[in-house]
Amino acid sequence: MHQAGHLAHQFEDLAQQKEASTLGMWAFLATELMFFGGALTCFVVYRSFYAHAFAQASREHMSIPLGTINTAVLLCSSLTVAMGVHFARHGQQRKLIVMLLATIFLAITFLCIKATEYYTEYRHELVPGLNFHYPPHHHEHPDRLTANPANVELFFCFYFFLTALHALHMIVGVGIFSVITVKAWRGAFSPEYYNPVEVSGLYWHFVDLVWIFLFPLLYLLH
């Protein structure tokens, strides 16, 4: 067991290195929290002033079933990541790789469902800057759509910005996990050195947390 092989020279021991890298990831996650937090604060402010338009946009045009499925998919992917970290800690390489691949698969599932939602909104002419037209032509009862179209467009600006930002983070996460999976396949991790897996897991849990808050704010406004 060559502990020194993984130990970078600036650290005294592996425990300190592990602590430092975990803290580094948490510092990054704190910046990400402010990034999404700023955007969400903006959304909350406008939602409180244009409540009627935002509620109507959410109620009429957001698919709650798809959103719920996506939330469940992402929560499961967090579970697979946590199990992967557990297997890494116990040196079970094959199960770790299975869990990592499961996470990647669930992430891609989420992104595919999101893409179909985006396509639907494109077809319904709800994309600001592209083809936004309100009330949309497909709606059965356009006289029920009493909100100010500009405010509905604002809702969709937020929707696309927030979910696209989140999807971008997910794509980066898929990339990170692909690299980690290849490294795991090559046997880079052991019970002594599995911190890259844990730290990637932290990032992924954060992405899941963002969605846990995005889902009720975007989909469940009535």
Place this chain on the structure above:
Amino acid sequence: MALLVVTVVATYLPWGSRIGIVIAMAIAIIKATLVVLYFMHVKGSSGLTKVFVIAGLAWLAILMGITLADYHTRPWLSGEAAMTVQPQER
């Protein structure tokens, strides 16, 4: 952990408008707390890690709290609605 999936379904039921968002947020906060404590291993981690987590959340709370307080006390201070700009017909 599957409990978390169940709580998603529970938020489905449309209650009244104002209480609904409170309940949805409360459930989201509970889910988030569970994820942070257990999935992210914050519960068993060092004190310094917990400081980082709490600090990040504290700054977010300051950001959201003061911004919302600003916008929502504007009518109180100046006597007009805070968001009076509506798009005009051109």
